[in-house]
Amino acid sequence: MSLYAIERDTGIALYAQIAEVLEREYVRQGSPGDRLPAEGELAARFGVNRHTLRRAVDELILEGLLERQHGVGIFITDRLLDYRVGIGTRFTQTLAEIGIATDTKVIRKMVAPASAGVAKHLAIEADQDVLWIETLRIADGMPFCVISHFLPVKPYRELLEDYQDGSLHALLNQHCGALRRTESLVTAVMPQGDDAKLLGITQHRPVLRVKSLNVIECDASPVEYAITRFRADRIQLCITP
Amino acid sequence: MSLYAIERDTGIALYAQIAEVLEREYVRQGSPGDRLPAEGELAARFGVNRHTLRRAVDELILEGLLERQHGVGIFITDRLLDYRVGIGTRFTQTLAEIGIATDTKVIRKMVAPASAGVAKHLAIEADQDVLWIETLRIADGMPFCVISHFLPVKPYRELLEDYQDGSLHALLNQHCGALRRTESLVTAVMPQGDDAKLLGITQHRPVLRVKSLNVIECDASPVEYAITRFRADRIQLCITP
DNA sequence: CTGCATTACATATCCAGACATCTACTGCCA
DNA sequence: TGGCAGTAGATGTCTGGATATGTAATGCAG
Structure with missing residues (x-):
């Protein structure tokens, strides 16, 4: 009793x-x-x-x-795993440094008109086409984050025609030279669309959303605008000044 | 129809x-x-x-x-307000810079034994007493974030005996000299305890949780360990490299 | 005109039962 | 032995009704 x-x-x-x-x-x-x-x-x-x-x-x-x-x-449910990921660096690289094997799965790859927000960051006109790649990142065999990558169609369409897995930024680096992340906007939201399913969480657990812009180091032209949704139960972003 | x-x-x-x-x-x-x-x-x-x-x-x-x-x-419900707050700087100062009037309300002030996490960061023994101050920050008349401040009892008890409002860090600065934030851990959680009520949100909206440690610039001794819970619908942390 | 009791109406909780759907296991059959 | 149908048991959805509780407007008494 x-x-x-x-x-x-x-x-x-x-x-x-x-x-x-x-x-x-x-x-x-x-x-x-x-x-x-x-x-x-x-x-x-x-x-x-x-x-x-x-x-x-x-x-x-x-x-x-x-x-x-x-x-x-x-x-x-499982407890918090408390991965720490630096916000300033690259996904694959960061996790490799702390000894975690990562995997990338391309969910969707398409060309679509840019939303107002995306257009502003990529410095193009709204409704102009952009390359939109949706990837799922897996760490230690467990879903970790979903990323929406937006790139200008112009120079990158062919480059990414056959992108399938691995580090997207390594590929971009080869093509454009060094990249720089200008700023990151972090907030918390409830999962939208397929995110909960992709991340393997319920609709009722929050996700950490990071919006970031990568520009070419030398001329500051925008290359990639990304919106990342992390499983909040598995991650703590670690920010060091 | x-x-x-x-x-x-x-x-x-x-x-x-x-x-x-x-x-x-x-x-x-x-x-x-x-x-x-x-x-x-x-x-x-x-x-x-x-x-x-x-x-x-x-x-x-x-x-x-x-x-x-x-x-x-x-x-x-109300829409996202999209305040941007820098993670590297002080709360009052940051919001003052973008022209937002802030207010501080002390919710609780007490001495209690440190939890394992708090003790570790403040470099003291677990269960040893710490000063625990709970504040609610208000921006433009709307609740913005709740902060749990943890400080060693030893030198700060008297200093903060009559702390009521305004900038806590300005007060600490006068006493200890320059402070430095070592690192910040950011994640998303659902509101716990009274947080939802204090922030004026439902239990079902996520909050952005930032754990941070402030140390004295010159000798790196820990001064304050803080756990901040932001209303995620009103804020985007802005992180610049 | 003020203040309080009443009342209408809104959401909140709980019950009882029916049926749908999904999963994993069982056991038969090829 | 491999695969598939059947089935038991689990959660998911929906209905209908009863009652509780909170809010605001109404209207009467003072």
């Missing part, structure tokens, strides 16, 4: 009380990957309807403590 | 279809602050149960597009 009882008519919602008990009893006691009893079983134990129990589980999913797998069960 | 019809048995959940229609029809057309029709009204219009409609609204609340007020209605 549970040490923590559920009380009705206390002014505190049943689902909130149950969420707390579930957290104390399963999340804190258990380990990542552990499965909880089935919804019906838990509902019976607490003496509430299955909907009420689901509402309680929803709370913990929102907090990132649990996740559901359709047809399988409810599981305790 | 709506241009966008809801279809059953398409394999797409009704609530998902309704959420899309609500977004197109109200969120994109309307303005922040606008109220949606009542739940019952909308449910009748779409020909679904009120629970199903609520589920649809839940989706948009999670995406940060709508918010509910008990007994009042459902409203379109």
Whole structure:
């Protein structure tokens, strides 16, 4: 029997009380990957309807403590992995330095008219075509971040015609010489579109979004505008002055 | 009548279809602050149960597009304000530079044993007492970020006995000389504890968390370890190399 | 005209049940 | 032995109804 009882008519919602008990009893006691009893079983134990129990589980999913797998069960999520990635340097290079094997998967590669934001940064007219490459970066076999790369069509279309994997910036470096990152804008958002699926997280976990612009070192002409979405549960950007 | 019809048995959940229609029809057309029709009204219009409609609204609340007020209605949320704040500099100073008036409110001030993380950064023993100050920063009259400041008790207790508002770092500067920020760790999390209430956001919007350590310039001894939680909808950290 | 009780209406919670869909396992069949 | 159909059991969606609680406007009493 549970040490923590559920009380009705206390002014505190049943689902909130149950969420707390579930957290104390399963999340804190258990380990990542552990499965909880089935919804019906838990509902019976607490003496509430299955909907009420689901509402309680929803709370913990929102907090990132649990996740559901359709047809399988409810599981305790993995903990923060605390990778540190420098913001000033390149993705592949940075992770290589701390001994993490990385992989790149090209999700989409297309030519499309630039949005206002992209056009501004690439110093072209809005609606003018840009090269749009969507890549998924994988570290240690686990999805790490999704990057939308935007490049001017003009000089880079042929260059990237057969780009498939590896470091995009190494390729650009060979062609344009040294690149420089001008500034990075960092914020937190909820995952949009396919990002949650690609990153292997639920729709309810935040992602760290970094917008950055790379220019050619010598003449400062823009080469690539990138929007990166990191799994926030696996990463801490490390910024050193 | 709506241009966008809801279809059953398409394999797409009704609530998902309704959420899309609500977004197109109200969120994109309307303005922040606008109220949606009542739940019952909308449910009748779409020909679904009120629970199903609520589920649809839940989706948009999670995406940060709508918010509910008990007994009042459902409203379109405010848009991103896109403040840019440099990570390398001081809060008050940075915002002053871009012409934003700031205010500081001390939420809590107490002495408590250090957690493992805090102790490590301040180079003291775990469980040893530290000064713990919780402040809320307000920019242009709107909550902006919550900061947990941790300082060694030893030299700073008396200094900060009567600290109430204004720049904490200006005060520390007078006492210790120049400070230097060693590194900043940035990630995204969902708000914990009272943070959502203090920041004036729902529990379902992400916050940007920055952990930083300030040391004395000349001898590199740690002065302040701070954990800052920014409203992610109002801020973009701007990082320049 | 002020202030408070009433009331209408909004969202919040909970229950009970039906059916859909997904997953993993079982066991038969080729 | 490999593959596939069936099935048990898990989560997902939707309905209908009852009741609780919060908000703001109404209207009456003072």
